[in-house]
Amino acid sequence: MKYKQSLRIQKWLRPIAIGAAIGVAMVTYPAVAQNLGDNSLLGTPLGRSVSVDRNVSKKQTKPSATPEIVVYRSPSCGCCGGWIDYMKKQGFQTKVILASDTEAVKQKYGVPDRLASCHTAVVNGYVIEGHVPVNDVKRLLQEKPNVTGISVPEMPVGTPGMEVGDRRDPFTVFSFDKKGTAKVFNKYPSS
Incomplete structure (x- = not known):
């Protein structure tokens, strides 16, 4: 019984966890959010891969040219x-x-x-x-x-x-x- 209850909780939490991860990604990689649209990833079916350019954050965290x-x-x-x-x-x-x-x-x-x-x-x-x-x-x-x-x-x-x-x-x-x-x-x- 506990196993079935655990599976139901996991199924219920999965979309929340994915949404939270996407939200963090959009804050961490704002260019991705801008290119993909603010909510476009939220409808991504489970199991579908989404590529993220890891170089985006390096470009955006570059220090200012003037101190x-x-x-x-x-x-x-x-x-x-x-x-x-x-x-x-x-x-x-x-x-x-x-x-x-x-x-x-x-x-x-x-x-x-x-x-x-x-x-x-x-x-x-x-x-x-x-x-x-x-x-x-x-x-x-x-x-x-x-x-x-x-x-x-x-x-x-x-x-x-x-x-x-x-x-x-x-x-x-x-x-x-x-x-x-x-x-x-x-x-x-x-x-």
Whole structure:
């Protein structure tokens, strides 16, 4: 008697188990669900095989091409938001931390006073101080020089987030090390 009851339970549970497995597969392999339609596998007769491309998950879990950049900024600074928006448009994921004491943040990350600007960012262990253009950030991340970070001191007009029409003041991007030694990383002429 128990054997027959066990068979009835198994027959009853089989469609539920298959549906659950299909649901897990559709969550794990969303491209399969998209290609086959959300519920198309639910009507699959028992015993019929369904092929699943195992490479789909590898394609979808590929890491982002650009790393997250953490930006420390004053709650009252508007131009910092302009630079953050600019970096987002360039494909960077951003995390913003409002800091009432930005000087303490700069000291923590070793930004020399003469290279300070309005916000400090950290990406892949490098410090990005101020309104640095995205090409310089990408170059830093690609070349991986032995520096603490790069900076555009103060807030020159025409730098990302500091746009004023077509006007662009000349500015320099500096690299700096743990000792505070600065070197020219890139130069931008006026427009």
